[in-house]
Amino acid sequence: MSIDGDQQLLRQISRGDESAFVAFYRRHQGPVYRFALQMSGQVEIAEEVTQDVFMVVMKSGSKYDSARGSVAAYLYGIARNFVLRKLDQERPYLTTLDDPESEYADVAADGPDTLAELTRNERMESLRKAVLALPPTYREVVVLCDLHELDYAEAANALDCAIGTVRSRLHRARALLSEKMRADERCAV
């Protein structure tokens, strides 16, 4: 949907139009939820953050200003603030990565039991852990630019920083991940 369409929905939401809220929620909940999950590694945090983000939309979505960026960037920006706040409250969050009850663990366990698939799952799990182990300022650019495919300008809007900052943080984050992958490969050999 265009920015105009989203803005129209936000105006209708501010007037109490429930169908507009449902339409807006269904359009945007997926990326918000995935962003929170990929940033935190915890389903509970992802759910809470998604709820908090759409409560903000309910209360003050009409304050969104299209001149300051896309609706997606606006929502990512709100989600990012909530995620960082929750991660601060719930340290150390990395202990949850090995939780066999996690949604990611279910996905991995359900895969076909072939050697290739197991190897791939291990590689994915290792990469997921590496992303989650990045400092938040690097993690958020990887999640937004590499996992959600936002361009630098949109990511800069969401993170409220300069495009150059996004570029340099992404460069550094990828270097850290590559380093980790090389170390993992050396250990595997």
Next chain:
Amino acid sequence: MNETDQKLLQGLRELAAEGPRDAPAELEARLVGEFRKRAQARRRNVLLGVGTAAIAAALALTVIRPALLQHAPAAQVSPQADDAALDFYPLPDSEELPPLESATIVRVQLPMASLRLMGLPVSEEGAADLVEADMLLGQDGMARGVRFVE
């Protein structure tokens, strides 16, 4: 870009495609429930505001300027309350109030935005403008309906 970088980007693309795509369905139900609660509270507050404005206007006419009231057609009690109500657009939730026995009509100024409550389209630009309206108050002082003055 070296081989490790390429592998990393490939891995990130695969990672992006994995995992749940949507929030749990019960979250939508929870949020819609919250939205309904807020919308109801908002309607109640607007009605309370409209009712308060109408009562304040009635008080101004009857207490502060009794002399004017004698000549003012703005506030009057109708013996045929049901007939009077026919001209008025019912306010949301007014059907839950007791039946109309006697009515008072008070002329007030309302923000254009309040027309939205009646489902009428109001542009954002004109939302803050004022419009003259007659409020129909019941025997209990609660607003039952509204009639916009041309």
